[in-house]
Amino acid sequence: xxxxxxxxxxxxxxxxxxxxxxxxxxxxxxxxxxxxxxxxxxxxxxxxxxxxxxxxxxxxxxxxxxxxxxxxxxxxxxxxxxxxxxxxxxxxxxxxxxxxxxxxxxxxxxxxxxxxxxxxxxxxxxxxxxxxxxxxxxxxxxxxxxxxxxxxxxxxxxxxxxxxxxxxxxxxxxxxxxxxxxxxxxxxxxxxxxxxxxxxxxxxxxxxxxxxxxxxxxxxxxxxxxxxxxxxxxxxxxxxxxxxxxxxxxxxxxxxxxxxxxxxxxxxxxxxxxxxxxxxxxxxxxxxxxxxxxxxxxxxxxxxxxxxxxxxxxxxxxxxxxxxxxxxxxxxxxxxxxxxxxxxxxxxxxxxxxxxxx
Amino acid sequence: xxxxxxxxxxxxxxxxxxxxxxxxxxxxxxxxxxxxxxxxxxxxxxxxxxxxxxxxxxxxxxxxxxxxxxxxxxxxxxxxxxxxxxxxxxxxxxxxxxxxxxxxxxxxxxxxxxxxxxxxxxxxxxxxxxxxxxxxxxxxxxxxxxxxxxxxxxxxxxxxxxxxxxxxxxxxxxxxxxxxxxxxxxxxxxxxxxxxxxxxxxxxxxxxxxxxxxxxxxxxxxxxxxxxxxxxxxxxxxxxxxxxxxxxxxxxxxxxxxxxxxxxxxxxxxxxxxxxxxxxxxxxxxxxxxxxxxxxxxxxxxxxxxxxxxxxxxxxxxxxxxxxxxxxxxxxxxxxxxxxxxxxxxxxxxxxxxxxxxxxxxxxxxxxxxxxxxxxxxxxxxxxxxxxxxxxxxxxxxxxxxxxxxxxxxxxxx
Ligand code: SF4
Ligand code: SF4
Numbered sequence: 038x039x040x041x042x043x044x045x046x047x048x049x050x051x052x053x054x055x056x057x058x059x060x061x062x063x064x065x066x067x068x069x070x071x072x073x074x075x076x077x078x079x080x081x082x083x084x085x086x087x088x089x090x091x092x093x094x095x096x097x098x099x100x101x102x103x104x105x106x107x108x109x110x111x112x113x114x115x116x117x118x119x120x121x122x123x124x125x126x127x128x129x130x131x132x133x134x135x136x137x138x139x140x141x142x143x144x145x146x147x148x149x150x151x152x153x154x155x156x157x158x159x160x161x162x163x164x165x166x167x168x169x170x171x172x173x174x175x176x177x178x179x180x181x182x183x184x185x186x187x188x189x190x191x192x193x194x195x196x197x198x199x200x201x202x203x204x205x206x207x208x209x210x211x212x213x214x215x216x217x218x219x220x221x222x223x224x225x226x227x228x229x230x231x232x233x234x235x236x237x238x239x240x241x242x243x244x245x246x247x248x249x250x251x252x253x254x255x256x257x258x259x260x261x262x263x264x265x266x267x268x269x270x271x272x273x274x275x276x277x278x279x280x281x282x283x284x285x286x287x288x289x290x291x292x293x294x295x296x297x298x299x300x301x302x303x304x305x306x307x308x309x310x311x312x313x314x315x316x317x318x319x320x321x322x323x324x325x326x327x328x329x330x331x332x333x334x335x336x337x338x339x340x341x342x343x344x345x346x347x348x349x350x351x352x353x354x355x356x357x358x359x360x361x362x363x364x365x366x367x368x369x370x371x372x373x374x375x376x377x378x379x380x381x382x383x384x385x386x387x388x389x390x391x392x393x394x395x
Numbered sequence: 396x397x398x399x400x401x402x403x404x405x406x407x408x409x410x411x412x413x414x415x416x417x418x419x420x421x422x423x424x425x426x427x428x429x430x431x432x433x434x435x436x437x438x439x440x441x442x443x444x445x446x447x448x449x450x451x452x453x454x455x456x457x458x459x460x461x462x463x464x465x466x467x468x469x470x471x472x473x474x475x476x477x478x479x480x481x482x483x484x485x486x487x488x489x490x491x492x493x494x495x496x497x498x499x500x501x502x503x504x505x506x507x508x509x510x511x512x513x514x515x516x517x518x519x520x521x522x523x524x525x526x527x528x529x530x531x532x533x534x535x536x537x538x539x540x541x542x543x544x545x546x547x548x549x550x551x552x553x554x555x556x557x558x559x560x561x562x563x564x565x566x567x568x569x570x571x572x573x574x575x576x577x578x579x580x581x582x583x584x585x586x587x588x589x590x591x592x593x594x595x596x597x598x599x600x601x602x603x604x605x606x607x608x609x610x611x612x613x614x615x616x617x618x619x620x621x622x623x624x625x626x627x628x629x630x631x632x633x634x635x636x637x638x639x640x641x642x643x644x645x646x647x648x649x650x651x652x653x654x655x656x657x658x659x660x661x662x663x664x665x666x667x668x669x670x671x672x673x674x675x676x677x678x679x680x681x682x683x684x685x686x687x688x689x690x691x692x693x694x695x696x697x698x699x700x701x702x703x704x705x706x707x708x709x710x711x712x713x714x715x716x717x718x719x720x721x722x723x724x725x726x727x728x729x730x731x732x733x734x735x736x737x738x739x740x741x742x743x744x745x746x747x748x749x750x751x752x753x754x755x756x757x758x759x760x761x762x763x764x765x766x767x768x769x770x771x772x773x774x775x776x777x778x779x780x781x782x783x784x785x786x787x788x789x790x791x792x793x794x795x796x797x798x799x800x801x802x803x804x805x806x807x808x809x
Binding site for chain 1 (some may be wrong): 471472473474476477510512513514516517518520521532533534535536537538539541560563564565566568570573614682730731732754755756758759760761762763771779
């Protein structure tokens, strides 16, 4: 069966090892929502107050925009996503969404033995769910083939990150490629990533992006279109932070899920699940690796976790002469692009003063 | 209507207890700050007094120190708009001690939380950055599975209720917490004491269950719904002590006595109402405002009911039982379909004629709860508070809306 006919399994969140989905003969499609469109009253009523990007994911599902999916996996990687699961569990029972819904719950508070055991069982259950959806049995051969496929994407992404670091790929191009990689079948994904390039504006300030994730590339485009900055990296989960291109080997299915568990527990802290201290360390490592001169944090309204990281991030970056500007509680709609532009003005001012100090 | 003696006694006890705890802490004994969903019983077994973050926040708010506390949070560069209630004690700790309530909370040696939501673990991380305080974080898993009729399962069949995987994780983390506390306190975990604590906690829950049953049966309602809240909640923070068992027992006997004496909140009771959602702390008189005109009495709130159904755990392994108490405690109240089924059960056993449902904006699927009640023929008034503006205007209109609801949808009993 070619990937074009393979069943699609929707993914909400970023805690799914895609290898397991591929191994069961399905293609994962991350559902991303939007930073721009308003959340409908129905989704808002069902979820309570949540980050608009999450609200949009539910809206798309309720509007039938993903009715071609054969199954849906929701990650408990944020409170908003967990709420989406609770709501969809009931709606799926009622036939409002035409596919089964499954929770992947892999906490990252600690990497101790009980956590490891729990995560490993979660991945085993995920594998069962995917196999039920596709009707295929997973075995070591399909896991190995899936690993190769996912690693090919991983290599393409690594090469793209290198181009980006060298100034041969804009942030907008890179983010667009990441979004395609997370949503499209492997061949499409790999060629999109391999083709991502585009000269960066000469003299543009290298910036690292933190804060909320980006379900689309509009903000990146608004930032880079000024010619003032180029986004050389980010630590949110739809860009450099996305769990893509990772796979594991083993001589039994259990060994593979155990290895994926270790890989998950070793991931850098995400904004929602992680602690500020770990987040700050990770932001700093990424920003120095990409030789960013400054960092911009853009945080959506009701996406509260990243705001708690800001003081520690600011401090860690400052010790390395990397300035941080932040805009928080950004509402959805046009306000997002406006906030991005305002952050640039803040940044110019900050860099000018820093220059004057020097 | 005179207040319950049990409520008055509970409040008095809490003051004396806090003073003694603060005194011990100032003398060098370690105390802990915990959130409401952390396994308190472990600390009690270590003889480490603990202050519950949410309770302390309620004291801070009652003393009108909320805004000043949140300013301190903001001064640290942290958000003053996110999970305010849980963050408030963090800010209050930076107020001058003479301004803090009840003489101030001495710096805790331990801050222990389950990392529920996106932010709780970050608030507790901040506690751990303060000198003298170390933080321990427990994982929090989602409510999956959700088998029907949880209230029948949780006392003994908790493996079915919550699933073995979730329980294994929390039990494992509680065991690690015990090791962590042994290292830091130099004390050994006293298993016999722990068994006794778990026994007392169940005894307390059994009294709460009997009290809830009395109130479900009583016609007319013998106590104000808001009066039972402190009488139930304060002993809940002392769960696992003889005092708490006695307090729950006292509340039961007082309620029984009132019923026997024919005491009625509203002798002309014609409509029995249920209040779903958090208490409306800003307007407690609201609960009585509809007695005159409509003979409408609020007979139910979640505080006694969850104390009756949510906490009992019987089983041979006390650590497993403790994990089973906390692994999904708030899910029982807030995650549909669990929440919806339970409210329906409670509405029926209490003979409720109508429900006022204050839909919280921090929980999902509130509409499923209203829908389940309506499907049983129980009319529901939903009050939604989705953003700051509508919250204030809606709050102003709540009494009117309840009056309209009673007039239009809740027929008086014969
Ligand atoms: S359930 Fe959440 S909001 Fe409520 S007390 Fe626990 S941490 Fe705080
Ligand atoms: S019916 Fe009116 S007068 Fe009678 S008890 Fe109720 S509120 Fe008081």
